[in-house]
Amino acid sequence: xxxxxxxxxxxxxxxDLSFFKSLTKxxxxxxxxxxxxxxxxxxxxxxxxxxxxxxxxxxxxxxxASPPFTKLIEWTDTGxxxxxxVFDNFIYILTDSLYFDTYVNSLRISVLSTLLCLLFGYPIAxxxxxxxxxxxxxxxxxxxxxxxxxxxxxxxxxxxxxxxQGTINNLxxxxxxxxxxxxxxxxxFAVFVGIVYTYMPFMILPLxxxxxxxxxxxxxxxxxxxxxxxxxxFKVTLPLTIPGIVAGSLLVFIPATGEYVIPDLLxxxxxxxxxxxxFNEFSRNTDWPVAAxxxxxxxxxxxxxxxxxxxxxxxxxxxx
Amino acid sequence: MTDAPWLDHENNTxxxxxxxxxxxxGEVTAVDNIDLDIYQGELFCxxxxxGCGKSTLLRMLAGFEFPNSGTISIGGQDMSNVSAYERxxxxxxxxxxxxxxxxxxxxxxxxxxxDRVPKGEIEDRVDEILKLVELQDYKxxxxxxxxxxxxxxxxxxxxxxxxPRLLLLDEPLAALDKKLRKHTQFELANIQEQVGVTFIxxxxxxxxxMTLASRMAVMxxxxxxxxxxxxxxxxxxxxxxxxxxxGSANIFEGRVTEDSTDHVRVExxxxxxxxxxxxSVTQGSQIWVGLRPEKIRVSKSPPKKPGPNQTSGExxxxxxxxxxxxxKIKLKSGxxxxxxxxxxxxxxxxxxxxxxxxxxxxxxxxxSAMLLHS
Numbered sequence: 001x002x003x004x005x006x007x008x009x010x011x012x013x014x015x016d017l018s019f020f021k022s023l024t025k026x027x028x029x030x031x032x033x034x035x036x037x038x039x040x041x042x043x044x045x046x047x048x049x050x051x052x053x054x055x056x057x058x059x060x061x062x063x064x065a066s067p068p069f070t071k072l073i074e075w076t077d078t079g080x081x082x083x084x085x086v087f088d089n090f091i092y093i094l095t096d097s098l099y100f101d102t103y104v105n106s107l108r109i110s111v112l113s114t115l116l117c118l119l120f121g122y123p124i125a126x127x128x129x130x131x132x133x134x135x136x137x138x139x140x141x142x143x144x145x146x147x148x149x150x151x152x153x154x155x156x157x158x159x160x161x162x163x164x165q166g167t168i169n170n171l172x173x174x175x176x177x178x179x180x181x182x183x184x185x186x187x188x189f190a191v192f193v194g195i196v197y198t199y200m201p202f203m204i205l206p207l208x209x210x211x212x213x214x215x216x217x218x219x220x221x222x223x224x225x226x227x228x229x230x231x232x233x234f235k236v237t238l239p240l241t242i243p244g245i246v247a248g249s250l251l252v253f254i255p256a257t258g259e260y261v262i263p264d265l266l267x268x269x270x271x272x273x274x275x276x277x278x279f280n281e282f283s284r285n286t287d288w289p290v291a292a293x294x295x296x297x298x299x300x301x302x303x304x305x306x307x308x309x310x311x312x313x314x315x316x317x318x319x320x
Numbered sequence: 321m322t323d324a325p326w327l328d329h330e331n332n333t334x335x336x337x338x339x340x341x342x343x344x345x346g347e348v349t350a351v352d353n354i355d356l357d358i359y360q361g362e363l364f365c366x367x368x369x370x371g372c373g374k375s376t377l378l379r380m381l382a383g384f385e386f387p388n389s390g391t392i393s394i395g396g397q398d399m400s401n402v403s404a405y406e407r408x409x410x411x412x413x414x415x416x417x418x419x420x421x422x423x424x425x426x427x428x429x430x431x432x433x434x435d436r437v438p439k440g441e442i443e444d445r446v447d448e449i450l451k452l453v454e455l456q457d458y459k460x461x462x463x464x465x466x467x468x469x470x471x472x473x474x475x476x477x478x479x480x481x482x483x484p485r486l487l488l489l490d491e492p493l494a495a496l497d498k499k500l501r502k503h504t505q506f507e508l509a510n511i512q513e514q515v516g517v518t519f520i521x522x523x524x525x526x527x528x529x530m531t532l533a534s535r536m537a538v539m540x541x542x543x544x545x546x547x548x549x550x551x552x553x554x555x556x557x558x559x560x561x562x563x564x565x566x567g568s569a570n571i572f573e574g575r576v577t578e579d580s581t582d583h584v585r586v587e588x589x590x591x592x593x594x595x596x597x598x599x600s601v602t603q604g605s606q607i608w609v610g611l612r613p614e615k616i617r618v619s620k621s622p623p624k625k626p627g628p629n630q631t632s633g634e635x636x637x638x639x640x641x642x643x644x645x646x647x648k649i650k651l652k653s654g655x656x657x658x659x660x661x662x663x664x665x666x667x668x669x670x671x672x673x674x675x676x677x678x679x680x681x682x683x684x685x686x687x688s689a690m691l692l693h694s
Contacts, residue, residue, distance in 0.1 A: 215415065215417060217413050217415055217417040218417050218419060220382075220384055220404070220411075220413070220417065221411070221413055221417035221418075221419070222419075222430070223383075223384075223403070223404040223405045224382055224383075224384075224404055224405070224409070224410055224411045224479075225405075225410065225430050225431030225434055225478070225482065226405050226406075226431055226434035226435055226482070227405055227430070227434050228405055231434070235430075236419060239421045240420065240421055
C-alpha cells in the first residue's frame with residue numbers, strides 16, 4: 001500500500017479526536033449549567049407539565065366526551081380559533097360550604113397531626129441521638145422498618161386493632177376495664193392515629209439529622225454558665241433544632257393534608273378530608289374539571305408552607 | 321498574696337483541694353488517686369500527652385464528670401454533690417462551644433442572665449469584658465462571622481465575665497496558628513494577672529505550659545509525675561519520663577560512687593559525672609543521669625586538665641536549625657549524645673568550625689547534670 005490512501009483516513013481520525021476534545025472542553029466549561037439542567041428537566045417533565053394539564057382541565061367544563069371535559073382550544077369550520085376558559089369550577093368550590101369546610105377540616109387535622117408528630121417525634125429523635133453506639137443504628141433501623149411493609153397493609157392492621165370487635169377493645173373487655181366496646185374505628189381519633197403513626201418517621205428522621213450535628217459541648221457550656229437543663233433546652237437546644245422542626249413538620253403536614261387512604265379506611269364516611277372529596281369527584285362523579293380545581297386550590301394552600309420552608313433554608317444557608 | 325503561696329502552708333489555704341481523686345471509664349483508669357492543692361491567683365498548667373487524664377481531671381473540676389472516689393473542694397466547699405451549673409467555676413472549651421445562634425454580646429451575657437443580674441449591669445459588664453479582650457466592635461457579630469483568634473477571645477470573655485473563682489481552660493490555644501498562639505500566650509497571662517482569677521490550663525504543648533504557668537503538673541497515665549514551677553520541672557526533673565517529656569535530654573545509666581551532703585559522683589558511659597548539689601541517693605545504687613543538649617559545651621580543642629564532667633567523641637551528624645545547630649556526637653562506647661550550640665557567628669566565617677567526623681571534646685558544669693530516680 002502506498003501512503004496516499006492513508007492520508008485522508010489520518011485526517012479523519014484527527015478530526016474525530018479534535019471533535020471529542022472540543023466536546024470534553026465544552027462539557028467542562030458548561031458543567032455548572034448541565035448540573036442545573038438535570039433537576040430543571042426533571043421538574044419540567046414530572047411537575048410543571050402535569051401541573052399545566054391539571055390547570056387546563058380545571059378551567060374546562062364537564063362534557064359528555066372522552067376525556068369528560070371540554071377542550072381548551074377548538075377550531076371552528078371557518079378556521080377561527082376558540083379558547084374557552086371557565087372559572088365556574090373555582091367559584092363553585094370556593095362558594096359551596098362543603099368544599100370550604102372540608103379544606104378547613106383537612107388543614108385542622110393535618111396541623112394537629114403535625115403537632116402530635118412533633119410532640120412524640122422530638123423526644124424520640126433526641127433519645128436516638130443520645131443513645132449508645134450499639135443502640136443508635138438499631139433504633140434508626142426500627143424507625144425506618146415500617147416502610148418495608150406496604151402502607152395499605154399497615155392501615156388495614158390498624159382497622160383490625162381499632163374495630164369494635166378489634167384487638168384493643170377485646171383486650172380491654174377481657175381485662176374487665178370496660179363493659180362495652182369503645183368506638184374508635186370510623187372516628188376522627190382513628191384518623192389521627194393513622195396519620196401520626198404513618199408520618200412519624202418523616203418527623204423523626206430530619207430531626208435526628210439536625211440534632212446529630214449539634215455539638216454536645218454547647219450543652220456543657222450552658223450548664224457551665226449556670227443554666228439548668230430545662231433552661232438549656234429552651235435557650236440552646238430548641239433554637240438550634242428549628243431547621244429540623246421546620247423540615248420534619250413540612251414533610252408531615254404537606255402529604256397529610258391531601259391524605260386519602262387513611263381518612264377513607266379509618267375515618268369511613270365520618271371524617272371529611274379533601275383527598276376523599278377529590279377522589280369522589282374524580283372517580284364517582286367523573287367530574288374531572290371540579291376535581292382538577294380542587295387539586296389546584298389544594299396546591300396553593302400547600303405552596304405557602306413550602307415558601308416558608310425555603311425562606312428558613314435560605315436564611316440558614318446565609319448564616320453559614 | 322506571696323509570690324509562691326504553695327511554699328507557705330501556714331498562711332495560705334488552697335483554693336482547690338483534690339484528695340485521692342480517681343475516675344474510671346469501664347476498665348480504663350483515666351485519673352488515678354490524685355492529690356493536688358491549687359492556690360488563689362495561680363496559673364496552673366496540667367501538661368501531658370493525649371489520654372493522660374488531664375482533660376478528665378478538668379472536666380471533674382467543672383462538674384461534667386463525677387469521680388469514682390476521692391473529693392474535690394473549691395473554696396472550702398465540697399463539690400461531690402454540686403452540679404456543673406452550681407459551681408463557682410467557668411470553663412473555656414477547646415472547641416470554644418460558642419452558641420452559634422447568638423451574637424457575641426448575647427453569648428457573653430448568657431451566663432450573667434442565668435444569675436439574674438440586672439439588665440443594665442449585664443450591659444456594662446459585657447462592654448467591660450469586650451474591652452478587655454479588644455472586641456468592642458464585634459458585639460453584634462455571630463460566632464461564624466469571626467476569625468479563629470476572635471472566637472477564642474469571645475470564649476475567654478464569656479468564661480471570665482461571671483468572675484468565677486476558678487477558670488478552667490481546655491487547650492485554650494490549640495486551635496490557633498503558631499504565630500497567633502505565641503502572641504496569645506502572653507496576652508492570656510496578662511489578662512490572668514489583670515483579673516486575678518485562678519486559672520487551670522490543660523495543654524499538651526510544653527512551650528505553652530512553660531510560658532504560662534506559675535506551677536505545672538506533668539501527667540502520665542492518670543498520675544502526676546511531678547509538680548513544680550516551670551524552672552523546677554525543667555532543671556530538676558525527678559524521673560526519666562519528665563526529663564524526656566519536657567525539652568530533650570541525654571540520659572545515661574550509672575552507679576553512685578560517692579554521696580556527700582554537697583555533691584554526688586556517678587560513674588556512667590560518659591565517664592565520671594560530678595554533681596555539685598547534694599541529693600538523697602544511696603551509694604552504690606543504680607541511677608540515671610540526664611544532661612540537656614544545651615548544657616554541654618562542644619569544642620575542637622581538648623580540655624586543659626583531665627577530670628570529671630568531660631568526654632570526647634566524633635561528630636556523626638550536624639543539624640543546622642538557624643538560631644542553633646544540633647550535633648550528634650558518637651562516643652567511644654558507641655552511644656550518641658545530642659549537643660546544641662547557638663550559632664553566634666555565621667558558619668562561613670573563619671574560626672573553629674566543627675564539621676563531620678571531627679573529634680570533639682564535650683564539657684559541662686558540675687551543676688548541669690540531673691539525677692533521675694526512675
